[in-house]
Amino acid sequence: MIEFATLINALDSSNKASLKKEAIIRFLTFAPEKDKRWFLALMTGKRPRRAISTKELKTWVMEITGIPEWLFIECYAAVGDLSETLALLLPPASEKLDKSLSEWMEEILQLANASMEEKKAFVLTSWNKLNTIERFIFNKLLGGSFRLGISSKGLINTIAAHFQIEPSIVTHSIMGEWNPHDYAFDKLVRGEYSDTNLSKPYPFCLAYPVEKQVEDLGLITEWQCEYKWDGIRGQLIKRDDEIFIWSRGEELVTIQFPEITDALKQWKGSFVLDGEILAAKEGQILNFNELQKRINRKVISKTLREEVPIVVYLYDLLELDGKDLRSEPLQERRKLLEQLCQGQVDPTIQLSPLIHGENWSDLQKLQAASRALNSEGIMLKKKDSTYYVGRKKGGWWKWKVNPMTIDAVLIYAQKGSGRRSAHYTDYTFAVKDGDHLVSIAKAYSGLTDKEILEVSRYIRQNAVEKFGPVRTVKPELVFEIAFEGIGYSKRHKSGVALRFPRILRWRRDKKAADIDTLENIKKLIP
Amino acid sequence: MIQFTSKGIYCIPGKFYLDPWQPVDLAIITHGHADHARPGMNKYLCHHFTVGILKSRIGPDIQVEGLAYNQTIQINGVKISLHPAGHIIGSAQIRLEYKGKVTVFTGDYKIQDDGLSTPFEPVKCHELITESTFGLPIYRWESVEIQNQRLNAWITHNQGYKKTSVFIGYSLGKSQRILNAVKDMGDIYVHNSIAKLNMAYSDAGIKLPSYQIIDPMTDMKQLDGKIVLLPPALLDTQLLQKIPHVAYAICSGWMQIRGARRWRSADAGFAISDHADWNGLLEAVKESGAEKVYVTHGQTASFSKYLNEIGIEAEEVNTNYGEELSV
Numbered sequence: 005m006i007e008f009a010t011l012i013n014a015l016d017s018s019n020k021a022s023l024k025k026e027a028i029i030r031f032l033t034f035a036p037e038k039d040k041r042w043f044l045a046l047m048t049g050k051r052p053r054r055a056i057s058t059k060e061l062k063t064w065v066m067e068i069t070g071i072p073e074w075l076f077i078e079c080y081a082a083v084g085d086l087s088e089t090l091a092l093l094l095p096p097a098s099e100k101l102d103k104s105l106s107e108w109m110e111e112i113l114q115l116a117n118a119s120m121e122e123k124k125a126f127v128l129t130s131w132n133k134l135n136t137i138e139r140f141i142f143n144k145l146l147g148g149s150f151r152l153g154i155s156s157k158g159l160i161n162t163i164a165a166h167f168q169i170e171p172s173i174v175t176h177s178i179m180g181e182w183n184p185h186d187y188a189f190d191k192l193v194r195g196e197y198s199d200t201n202l203s204k205p206y207p208f209c210l211a212y213p214v215e216k217q218v219e220d221l222g223l224i225t226e227w228q229c230e231y232k233w234d235g236i237r238g239q240l241i242k243r244d245d246e247i248f249i250w251s252r253g254e255e256l257v258t259i260q261f262p263e264i265t266d267a268l269k270q271w272k273g274s275f276v277l278d279g280e281i282l283a284a285k286e287g288q289i290l291n292f293n294e295l296q297k298r299i300n301r302k303v304i305s306k307t308l309r310e311e312v313p314i315v316v317y318l319y320d321l322l323e324l325d326g327k328d329l330r331s332e333p334l335q336e337r338r339k340l341l342e343q344l345c346q347g348q349v350d351p352t353i354q355l356s357p358l359i360h361g362e363n364w365s366d367l368q369k370l371q372a373a374s375r376a377l378n379s380e381g382i383m384l385k386k387k388d389s390t391y392y393v394g395r396k397k398g399g400w401w402k403w404k405v406n407p408m409t410i411d412a413v414l415i416y417a418q419k420g421s422g423r424r425s426a427h428y429t430d431y432t433f434a435v436k437d438g439d440h441l442v443s444i445a446k447a448y449s450g451l452t453d454k455e456i457l458e459v460s461r462y463i464r465q466n467a468v469e470k471f472g473p474v475r476t477v478k479p480e481l482v483f484e485i486a487f488e489g490i491g492y493s494k495r496h497k498s499g500v501a502l503r504f505p506r507i508l509r510w511r512r513d514k515k516a517a518d519i520d521t522l523e524n525i526k527k528l529i530p
Numbered sequence: 531m532i533q534f535t536s537k538g539i540y541c542i543p544g545k546f547y548l549d550p551w552q553p554v555d556l557a558i559i560t561h562g563h564a565d566h567a568r569p570g571m572n573k574y575l576c577h578h579f580t581v582g583i584l585k586s587r588i589g590p591d592i593q594v595e596g597l598a599y600n601q602t603i604q605i606n607g608v609k610i611s612l613h614p615a616g617h618i619i620g621s622a623q624i625r626l627e628y629k630g631k632v633t634v635f636t637g638d639y640k641i642q643d644d645g646l647s648t649p650f651e652p653v654k655c656h657e658l659i660t661e662s663t664f665g666l667p668i669y670r671w672e673s674v675e676i677q678n679q680r681l682n683a684w685i686t687h688n689q690g691y692k693k694t695s696v697f698i699g700y701s702l703g704k705s706q707r708i709l710n711a712v713k714d715m716g717d718i719y720v721h722n723s724i725a726k727l728n729m730a731y732s733d734a735g736i737k738l739p740s741y742q743i744i745d746p747m748t749d750m751k752q753l754d755g756k757i758v759l760l761p762p763a764l765l766d767t768q769l770l771q772k773i774p775h776v777a778y779a780i781c782s783g784w785m786q787i788r789g790a791r792r793w794r795s796a797d798a799g800f801a802i803s804d805h806a807d808w809n810g811l812l813e814a815v816k817e818s819g820a821e822k823v824y825v826t827h828g829q830t831a832s833f834s835k836y837l838n839e840i841g842i843e844a845e846e847v848n849t850n851y852g853e854e855l856s857v
């Protein structure tokens with residue numbers, strides 16, 4: 005596993021893209037073929053089912069080391085990563101063993117059918133033969149999410165450069181469902197394996213926020229304008245009468261939206277659609293909080309379907325009857341999309357309505373009023389734009405309404421994970437409800453590293469607890485919290501939940517007495 | 531015998547302070563780091579090797595007296611002696627004996643022999659005042675030999691890419707350790723603040739490898755493949771950015787944790803520490819035979835709770851030490 009461990013170590017310890025690239029290319033050059041396939045599989049989220057729970061791993065480490073649970077929890081809080089905590093706590097290995105990444109993965113796959121005693125014996129024996137970094141990787145391989153210090157885009161670009169092929173080909177090739185046993189690495193990244201892979205989605209085309217004045221974008225007639233919807237961006241695929249729904253997070257969500265499958269069964273032909281899945285009732289788009297009730301459920305009950313009906317607004321047509329349309333201009337694609345939708349009776353799937361303004365200031369008025377429709381603003385797409393891969397400047401822009409903001413006070417803090425594990429970076433904020441404070445939002449980002457250090461120091465000095473992960477803090481530090489939407493929810497004590505809350509700035513000029521009241525905040529709910 | 535005051539650790543019968551953080555008449559100093567040896571005392575007492583460091587850091591005119599390890603003196607009926615703490619050159623545990631009762635203040639210490647500092651010696655006592663900087667079981671250091679191998683392997687790797695290997699570590703103690711560890715790997719440049727403290731080593735008769743001084747006038751283009759040592763204060767400064775092909779590594783116990791390495795976003799992090807790791811702290815506490823342990827800076831809450839659970843009475847105390855340890 006030495007090549008893989010070296011790679012992980014290199015990706016992990018540097019922030020420089022050039023060093024990461026160097027390390028990946030070294031790995032692609034020297035690692036065994038099977039290891040490369042597994043590397044790609046892990047990097048694209050294709051890991052085997054977890055055969056051993058983290059609770060079991062933790063119990064075994066406490067047994068071996070004899071440390072009490074509270075101390076384990078303290079260690080975990082200081083490290084911010086369970087696999088790493090386990091690796092650091094275990095006593096040094098007494099033997100040495102070098103297995104390749106693929107050998108480890110094969111053994112881990114076989115654990116699925118093993119008894120708990122067999123699993124335990126396998127893990128304990130393995131731990132005793134690995135050094136700290138190898139143990140860390142082994143623990144990750146056992147099933148945790150394997151996130152490395154590189155974005156999937158960075159990885160794809162490096163692989164593409166190494167093989168001298170287009171990044172979009174690599175993205176397309178590795179995105180769908182494939183098994184590391186089935187394809188050679190080179191063929192896999194080049195997309196040369198059999199194309200019976202019906203479910204394979206295309207990489208999404210993404211937009212940057214408008215940078216300057218919209219007037220600078222030129223003639224309004226060159227732009228297709230639609231509302232920007234805040235739901236689940238998805239790709240609806242029907243090929244050879246099989247239907248797949250992908251979320252933008254590259255997850256298959258087909259079973260969670262049976263209405264969409266039902267509707268698409270009535271559609272003829274093969275196609276790939278880009279659209280937004282939204283909660284909607286009586287023609288009205290609902291708050292994202294409603295849609296959230298349907299996410300990550302294994303079974304979608306009839307009651308839930310009735311409580312939170314959904315609709316898909318179609319944005320684009322990427323493939324029709326086997327032909328990739330992505331390099332066609334948008335207005336052509338839209339025309340074909342409109343033809344495809346014509347005569348469809350099931351209202352679950354609709355065209356995303358276009359909006360028209362005579363000029364930019366007309367559009368500006370619509371943009372400013374978009375929140376009332378539960379929309380976040382307007383999307384501007386050049387009529388001659390292709391459906392490009394990822395984010396590029398020029399073709400598509402998102403023109404969002406300014407976020408709403410409130411002033412809230414910090415009441416709880418927790419250490420972050422990963423690089424943030426040494427500091428308190430995860431905060432819970434509260435607003436006033438009469439004489440009480442009620443929690444309203446959690447936020448993780450928005451402060452500079454320097455501010456994080458300062459807030460962390462305040463928390464250490466003003467925390468009520470000494471043990472456990474959560475610190476209750478004297479309510480004194482006031483922050484301006486920005487968010488994109490607001491709705492009723494049971495998640496927080498306030499009974500209100502914010503959409504995409506983040507820290508806009510630290511209001512050192514304000515005291516806890518100056519924060520917003522729940523009463524006023526509720527008035528923001530549409 | 532001991533009282534923990536807002537000025538520092540006070541010896542009641544002796545009427546003097548140990549590593550005080552506010553001006554007092556007589557201060558006994560464990561070692562030369564800035565959080566333990568502060569300016570403003572009327573008189574300082576420390577190990578011989580620390581005298582030069584205090585003069586260089588605090589001022590040439592301070593009134594300071596040096597003691598050898600294991601030499602005993604008496605002040606107001608309190609027997610005082612210094613014992614090797616293995617932390618840095620001249621670092622000492624302070625042993626106080628009064629009417630048959632013995633208290634030891636460790637200052638900062640490590641059990642590992644770094645090859646430069648006089649190695650740690652356990653001292654029997656009734657009461658132990660110990661640090662706990664790395665007082666969690668996730669902190670376990672590799673052997674000094676392996677640590678040094680890692681440094682050298684990293685330099686070799688960088689030399690393969692014609693890069694300059696820059697090590698960031700405290701100017702007193704850590705830098706000299708690194709200097710000694712990489713002596714056969716190529717030309718070495720050190721920052722002036724480190725060179726000044728190297729004197730303390732040569733004054734003590736410890737021979738360090740030869741080096742050159744790096745400053746803004748140095749021709750940075752010549753540094754490809756060479757080795758540079760800088761203190762943490764220069765981490766985010768121009769000097770580092772001026773070196774054209776640079777790879778830099780932070781050497782600190784905190785680098786044991788991936789999150790800390792990534793937070794600093796250095797090219798590498800080496801868990802090389804001048805403090806005791808978890809097992810080292812436990813070993814020191816147990817070997818002292820102390821009935822009562824006071825835990826000063828670091829993981830005070832966890833370490834004292836754990837000691838109580840294994841049957842050693844322990845209590846946290848609030849001090850101002852450890853402030854410079856946030857690299």
